Amino acid sequence: METEYSQFNILNKQTTKCGIEKITVDKCCFKKFISHLKNSAEFEANILYSVMACDTSDCIELNYNLFSEKLNRYLIITVLTDRNNPVCDTVTDLYKSAAFDEREIFDMFGVFFEGHKNLTRLLMPNSSVGNPLLKDYNFQKERSVHYETDL
Amino acid sequence: MSILLKPIDTIYNWARANSLTPLIFAASCCSSEILSLSAYDNNNIICFDNDVTLGNPRNADLLIVAGAITHKNAPVLLRLYEQMPEQKYVIAMGSCACSGGVFRHNSYTVLGGADKIIPVDIYLTGCPPEPRALQKAISKLKDKIMAETISMRTKYLDSHTTDFVLSENQEILNSVNKQREE
Numbered sequence: 001m002e003t004e005y006s007q008f009n010i011l012n013k014q015t016t017k018c019g020i021e022k023i024t025v026d027k028c029c030f031k032k033f034i035s036h037l038k039n040s041a042e043f044e045a046n047i048l049y050s051v052m053a054c055d056t057s058d059c060i061e062l063n064y065n066l067f068s069e070k071l072n073r074y075l076i077i078t079v080l081t082d083r084n085n086p087v088c089d090t091v092t093d094l095y096k097s098a099a100f101d102e103r104e105i106f107d108m109f110g111v112f113f114e115g116h117k118n119l120t121r122l123l124m125p126n127s128s129v130g131n132p133l134l135k136d137y138n139f140q141k142e143r144s145v146h147y148e149t150d151l
Numbered sequence: 152m153s154i155l156l157k158p159i160d161t162i163y164n165w166a167r168a169n170s171l172t173p174l175i176f177a178a179s180c181c182s183s184e185i186l187s188l189s190a191y192d193n194n195n196i197i198c199f200d201n202d203v204t205l206g207n208p209r210n211a212d213l214l215i216v217a218g219a220i221t222h223k224n225a226p227v228l229l230r231l232y233e234q235m236p237e238q239k240y241v242i243a244m245g246s247c248a249c250s251g252g253v254f255r256h257n258s259y260t261v262l263g264g265a266d267k268i269i270p271v272d273i274y275l276t277g278c279p280p281e282p283r284a285l286q287k288a289i290s291k292l293k294d295k296i297m298a299e300t301i302s303m304r305t306k307y308l309d310s311h312t313t314d315f316v317l318s319e320n321q322e323i324l325n326s327v328n329k330q331r332e333e
Contacts, residue, residue, distance in 0.1 A: 123260065124222070124223065125223045128222065128259075132259035132260075137259070139257045139259065
């Protein structure tokens with residue numbers, strides 16, 4: 001495994017309690033890494049279960065949960081984005097299931113996915129201000145919502 | 152005057168109170184209690200007639216708001232309320248529709264109660280209220296209808312208009328967009 005991924009800039013590698021491998025990749029080569037995992041014959045990651053985000057006050061952490069039917073194995077890819085200017089590449093051209101997850105993360109955390117075709121708010125109304133799952137979200141100030149005409 | 156109106160009121164109110172046509176706004180889990188009510192109240196003694204078609208705001212007089220109202224759902228509820236013909240009544244069913252319930256504090260999606268956008272006649276608490284409680288709420292509403300008079304109709308109409316207007320003008324949306332850019 002290690003010799004296979006040596007060409008990518010891997011920052012950290014650990015195993016969770018359930019035995020799932022968690023790999024932290026640098027932001028610049030993460031798209032290449034995922035497409036490599038999808039296309040390589042060794043780890044054929046054909047399912048993207050979910051994309052999750054977490055605000056760890058230093059950065060916004062994105063977790064991609066991949067699954068390989070061939071090996072019957074899970075893999076978690078972690079990318080760290082800058083908190084002040086969160087930008088990341090989209091994976092919708094590789095996995096179509098990522099479209100809604102990325103829209104939700106854009107809504108809740110304000111992460112901008114470059115190359116996403118329809119990056120609009122999913123759960124909150126379009127007129128709402130702020131991203132509610134960020135740690136510095138002010139509930140009292142940003143809660144007031146104006147309703148739109150287009151239902 | 153009131154002596155002349157008394158028999159008219161009685162007949163008019165009796166006809167309206169016993170032919171309530173509901174529109175069920177099923178936002179979340181409380182709406183499953185309405186389904187169990189239809190099994191419970193199989194003779195339709197207390198509640199509405201099940202033969203009438205449900206889910207049509209143009210024919211309905213009673214709006215049952217069942218469940219938590221989110222900010223995204225609120226304009227839909229308001230539009231449905233506006234589509235109903237006059238002399239309309241609203242039951243807020245469940246704690247979420249009454250006051251926001253467990254989602255009241257520091258929630259970014261849930262509105263604190265349906266009465267923030269539409270006027271509510273009967274508040275029915277419970278999480279969720281059981282079918283018998285809904286029966287009692289409807290019978291209370293019938294008592295309320297029976298107490299009305301035609302001469303007080305303007306007073307009724309004033310109390311049943313919504314304060315909230317769907318923002319027709321673009322100014323509010325523009326101000327929000329400016330805030331977002333800053």
